[in-house]
Amino acid sequence: MIIYGTALLAVCHLLGIFLGDLLGALLGAKTNVGGVGIAMILLICARLWMHKRGLMPPQTEMGVGFWGAMYIPVVVAMAAQQNVVSALRGGPVALLAALGTVLVCALCINLINRSERNAPEWEPEADAKRGQPQSI
Numbered sequence: 001m002i003i004y005g006t007a008l009l010a011v012c013h014l015l016g017i018f019l020g021d022l023l024g025a026l027l028g029a030k031t032n033v034g035g036v037g038i039a040m041i042l043l044i045c046a047r048l049w050m051h052k053r054g055l056m057p058p059q060t061e062m063g064v065g066f067w068g069a070m071y072i073p074v075v076v077a078m079a080a081q082q083n084v085v086s087a088l089r090g091g092p093v094a095l096l097a098a099l100g101t102v103l104v105c106a107l108c109i110n111l112i113n114r115s116e117r118n119a120p121e122w123e124p125e126a127d128a129k130r131g132q133p134q135s136i
Contacts, residue, residue, distance in 0.1 A: 005063015008050075012042040027093055043067070 020035020027033055047064050050056040056064070 003063060004057075004060040005065070005067060008046055008060070008064060009043055009067045012046060013039045015039065015042055029093055033093070 016037075016039025017032060017035045019038050020032040023038075024031045024033040043064070047056065047061075051061070
């Protein structure tokens with residue numbers, strides 16, 4: 001049933017929050033660190049594992065597909081539960097992670113933009129040679 005996909009998300013959410021709290025305790029931040037991301041990674045891994053073993057009926061896959069389409073709103077809602085001020089007071093880990101993420105994303109975007117080939121420019125003469133009317 002479709003509700004099983006939602007149940008799978010709930011289990012992954014609870015595990016993600018638990019593991020995020022555990023990671024925060026290990027880092028000394030006294031808050032959840034990465035629980036939202038861990039939950040989404042667990043959901044993806046669980047779906048792939050179940051699909052590979054034939055344990056994912058089409059109805060359940062529809063439920064997981066729904067939450068895949070709702071990824072951003074779910075992440076925003078789950079992240080709203082976290083206490084950012086507490087994370088920042090717990091140490092510079094959150095600030096360093098945020099700055100590092102922005103830097104890595106900027107470098108990746110720069111690399112992708114530089115590696116793209118430029119599309120050939122439109123030439124009106126080429127259209128005229130093929131017997132097509134020229135655009136104005």
